[in-house]
Amino acid sequence: MQVYLPIAEMSVNALLVLGMGGLVGFLSGMFGVGGGFLMTPLLIFIGVPPAIAVGTQANQLVAASVSGVLAHWRRGNVDVKLGVVMLLGGMVGTVVGVWIFSILQRIGQIDAAITLSYVFFLGTIGTMMMVEASRALIRRRAPTAKRGKLHRHMWLHGLPLKMRFQRSKLYISALLPAGIGAVGGMLVAIMGIGGGFMLVPAMIYLLNMPTGLVAGTSLFQIIFTTAMATLLQAATNQTVDVMLALLLLIGGVVGAQFGTKAGGRLRGEQARLLLASLVVAVALKLAFDLVVEPNDVFTISTRMS
Amino acid sequence: MSAVRKGAGRLWSVRVAGGLAGLLAGVFLAATVWAQQLVADLSSHLIAITTGFTGTEVVLFGTTDGAGDVAIVVTGPRTPVTVRRKERIAGIWINARSVRFEQVPGYYMVATNRPLDQFVGRPVLERHQIGLPNLQLGPREQLAPDQLALFRSALIRNKQRAGLYGITLGQVAFLGERLFRTNIYFPANVPTGLYNVEALLIRDGEVVSAQTTPLVVSKVGFSAEIYDFARNQPMIYGVAAVIGAIAAGWLAGAIFRRV
Numbered sequence: 001m002q003v004y005l006p007i008a009e010m011s012v013n014a015l016l017v018l019g020m021g022g023l024v025g026f027l028s029g030m031f032g033v034g035g036g037f038l039m040t041p042l043l044i045f046i047g048v049p050p051a052i053a054v055g056t057q058a059n060q061l062v063a064a065s066v067s068g069v070l071a072h073w074r075r076g077n078v079d080v081k082l083g084v085v086m087l088l089g090g091m092v093g094t095v096v097g098v099w100i101f102s103i104l105q106r107i108g109q110i111d112a113a114i115t116l117s118y119v120f121f122l123g124t125i126g127t128m129m130m131v132e133a134s135r136a137l138i139r140r141r142a143p144t145a146k147r148g149k150l151h152r153h154m155w156l157h158g159l160p161l162k163m164r165f166q167r168s169k170l171y172i173s174a175l176l177p178a179g180i181g182a183v184g185g186m187l188v189a190i191m192g193i194g195g196g197f198m199l200v201p202a203m204i205y206l207l208n209m210p211t212g213l214v215a216g217t218s219l220f221q222i223i224f225t226t227a228m229a230t231l232l233q234a235a236t237n238q239t240v241d242v243m244l245a246l247l248l249l250i251g252g253v254v255g256a257q258f259g260t261k262a263g264g265r266l267r268g269e270q271a272r273l274l275l276a277s278l279v280v281a282v283a284l285k286l287a288f289d290l291v292v293e294p295n296d297v298f299t300i301s302t303r304m305s
Numbered sequence: 306m307s308a309v310r311k312g313a314g315r316l317w318s319v320r321v322a323g324g325l326a327g328l329l330a331g332v333f334l335a336a337t338v339w340a341q342q343l344v345a346d347l348s349s350h351l352i353a354i355t356t357g358f359t360g361t362e363v364v365l366f367g368t369t370d371g372a373g374d375v376a377i378v379v380t381g382p383r384t385p386v387t388v389r390r391k392e393r394i395a396g397i398w399i400n401a402r403s404v405r406f407e408q409v410p411g412y413y414m415v416a417t418n419r420p421l422d423q424f425v426g427r428p429v430l431e432r433h434q435i436g437l438p439n440l441q442l443g444p445r446e447q448l449a450p451d452q453l454a455l456f457r458s459a460l461i462r463n464k465q466r467a468g469l470y471g472i473t474l475g476q477v478a479f480l481g482e483r484l485f486r487t488n489i490y491f492p493a494n495v496p497t498g499l500y501n502v503e504a505l506l507i508r509d510g511e512v513v514s515a516q517t518t519p520l521v522v523s524k525v526g527f528s529a530e531i532y533d534f535a536r537n538q539p540m541i542y543g544v545a546a547v548i549g550a551i552a553a554g555w556l557a558g559a560i561f562r563r564v
Contacts, residue, residue, distance in 0.1 A: 004358040004493065006528035007535055011359050011493030059546045066554025071561075112399040227547045234543030238535050242546050243356075243528070249550060253557030290397040296466075297391045297398070298459030302384055302411075 007241035008052045014247055016046065021060070021251025028252070029068050029259025030266070031200065031215065031275045036061055036193030037122060037282060039248070048244070050111065054192025055239030056248070058229040061194045063249035064256050065223040071260040072216025079167040079213050083220040085174050086181030086199075090225045093185025098232060101190050112290075117191055119287045121198060126279030129201050133273035140269065168209050168217075176207060181221060188229045194222040197279055204272075211268040342370045342514035345377075345504035350518070352491055353525040360493045363520070365416075365502060366486040373508045374417065374424040375477050375485050376435055379520075381412030381469070382498030386442075388456045388463075404456040408443035411496035413464070416475025416487040425507050433505060433512060437461055437470065468492040497522050 003014045020042050028035035036057050043053035072078055104110045159173035180202045184195035199218040203209045209217070234240040263271060345367025352361055365377055386409040392401035415421075415436055430439045442460065444453055464470040469492065477487040489502070500520040505512050524532050535542045 002357065002359045002493070004354060004356050004528055006524060006531040009494060009496070059550050062547055062550035063554035063557075066551050067558040067561075068554075070555065070558030109399065112397070116397075223551075227551075230547050230550070231540070231543040234535065234546060235539045238539055240535070240543065240546050242531060242535075242542075242549065245546065245550065246553075249553050253554055257557065257561040292398075293393070294391060294398055296459070296462065298388055298456070298463065299391070299400075300386050300388050300460055300463045302386050302409075 003243065003247065005048075005241050005244050007056075007238070008048050008244060010047060012046065012048075012244070012247075017244065017247040018251040020046075021248035022255035023251075024248075025064055025252035025255025026259035026262070027255075027278070028064050028196070029071070029256035029261075030263035031196075031259075031271060035064065035196075035252075037118065037191075037197050037279070040192060041282065041286065043244075050114075051237060051239045052241055052244070055230070055233035055237060056241045056244045058188065058192055058226045058233060059240050059242070059245040060248040060252055061226040062223060062230060063245075064252040065194065065219045065226060067253040068219045068256045068260060069216060069223060071257065072219060075216075075264075077213050077216035078220050079165060079209075079217045080220065082165045082168055082170075082177055082207075082209070083217045085163070086177045086184070086217075086221045087224050089178030089181030090185035090188075090221060091228070093182035093187075094189050094225060094228050094232075095185075096182070097186035097189025100186070104190075114191060115286055115290055119283050119290065121187070121191075122279045122283035123287070125198055125201055126276050126283055128205075129272055129276035130280060132205070133269045133276055136269040137273065168207075168213055170207060170209065172207060177203075180206065181225075184221070185225050188225045189232070192229065192233075194226055196222055197275070200275075201272075215263070341516075342373075343375070343504060343506040343516055344368055345502075345516050345518065347502060347518055347520060350520055352495070352520065352522040354495075354497065354523065354528060355526050356528050358493060358528075360495070361491050363489045363491065364486060365489060365504065365518075366484070367504055367516075368483045369485070369506050369514075370483070372482065373506050373513070374419065375479075376421070376425070376433075376505045376507060377414075377416040377475070377477060377487055377489075378433070378435055378501075378503040378505070379412065379414040379489055380410045380434075380501045380503070381496055381522075382500070383408045383410050384496075385409065386460060388460045390456070390459070404448060404453070405445045406442040406457075406460060407445055408441060409460065409464075410440070411498065412469050412491070412500065413437070413440060414471040414475060414489060416471075416477050416489070418477040418479055418485065421474065424510065426510050429507070429510065429512060433503075433515075435505070436474075467494060469495070491522070495522055497524060 001014045002011045004011045024035040024039045027038065039057050040053050043057065044050050069078060104113045159175050161174045162171060163174040164171050180199060184199045187193055187195035187198060196218050199221070200214055203214045203218060204211060230240055345365060348364035352363065369375065385405060385407050387403055387405050389400040389403040391398040394401065421430065421436060430436055434440050442457060444457070461470055465472050475487055475489070477485050479485045500522060502518045502520050504516045506514040
């Protein structure tokens with residue numbers, strides 16, 4: 001079944017897009033990440049212009065995050081206070097990100113910059129997570145190993161503006177979650193993704209947040225940053241295709257429900273190892289595309305820029 | 306929409322003129338040999354892009370007043386296009402050189418009844434921009450001719466890959482001596498705007514008659530409304546998109562709670 005996308009100005013197979021939305025939604029529900037880092041390359045792969053893939057996807061992520069948060073909310077897995085602090089940082093980050101984006105656009109290297117930042121962020125974080133999760137799995141198998149300390153002190157914990165987050169049982173500087181939120185907001189603006197793949201490990205490793213609360217809280221924050229990104233993209237670039245978003249979100253919200261249920265059955269380390277493998281795989285694919293000579297070294301664009 | 310009306314209006318006047326010409330030709334046949342030597346029309350003058358649009362075919366048909374060859378040239382709206390060449394810098398392929406072409410048709414197709422070189426010479430082809438080698442694209446940069454040719458052929462290659470430029474000549478079929486027809490295919494990604502469909506009658510290597518028929522490609526219905534909404538009220542469109550997404554997410558959450 002073919003459907004014409006009015007903003008992308010192309011015709012796509014509706015079932016294919018629904019399936020893509022469902023797959024990404026499933027993963028997003030399972031790991032608590034928005035899944036944008038998977039959807040952008042997928043959409044570009046089926047021929048959607050990159051700018052429209054990024055803008056539309058932000059819109060789709062709003063729906064996926066809302067339905068994901070609802071499922072986590074009912075299980076009491078959302079730390080609203082921490083989420084709001086992260087969100088404040090996220091707002092600042094989004095504004096800074098838009099500014100950086102406009103500079104890159106002026107230089108004329110936005111495409112390469114986006115791909116490179118994908119490779120860098122996905123590669124680094126994926127590898128770090130992979131190493132950590134495998135270690136945790138090995139430790140679990142060896143019962144003689146000593147139990148790690150509940151709480152390690154780093155220089156990060158010496159920052160001012162300490163706040164108590166009862167839900168997460170944390171007493172940390174508010175600058176920490178706000179800073180993580182700010183980096184997440186920048187990623188939304190520059191790479192057009194929710195940033196969950198970055199927020200989740202940062203919340204686990206930097207904040208030492210209970211793993212069960214991480215997915216719900218990061219999704220809670222992502223609702224607002226993606227909503228802001230949708231507004232900015234629609235207002236400035238007109239790159240939000242609601243028809244495409246509708247197809248993606250139908251698949252996405254359904255997939256996210258099943259994903260959340262499946263995620264509940266996974267142990268923390270297993271989920272993290274799976275997510276890490278996925279992130280590294282996408283990074284390798286993108287790096288490969290950058291290094292290998294393209295089929296046609298020439299590209300054309302009709303967009304004014 | 307105004308373009309549609311303008312196009313239809315012009316078409317009507319073309320039809321009237323054609324009819325009048327036919328009448329006059331009939332009346333004064335003995336007195337003068339003047340007549341419209343070629344008359345052509347399209348099966349449809351509006352390609353409507355609806356939600357279910359997957360590409361369409363338009364039939365061009367016409368008649369000549371005797372022997373001769375027919376060339377049909379379909380040209381889409383002209384817009385600027387930037388062609389970029391990737392180069393390997395520090396191991397990765399990134400955009401390096403770029404050339405801007407100011408007058409690139411969004412669609413271009415030529416159909417003839419036999420290979421062009423059998424009945425017409427280069428100067429005529431160049432003058433009427435018949436065939437991809439003779440298409441004027443208006444390059445802006447001053448570049449060495451061989452470099453420019455590379456970018457030019459890359460532009461055409463990319464357009465052909467998108468299905469917007471003809472790879473081969475289309476076939477004009479003659480039914481008897483005078484009646485001819487050809488099918489023009491427009492893919493789903495066809496750009497919107499005003500198209501020119503030119504029908505040329507060529508005798509002894511010269512264009513003896515030409516007729517230009519307008520063709521409008523326009524979004525209609527739901528997809529047109531969405532497009533206009535996004536263009537005219539981008540901020541409200543964005544707000545609506547966000548509210549819709551929140552509602553959809555909420556709805557899905559509520560449904561799945563019951564399951």
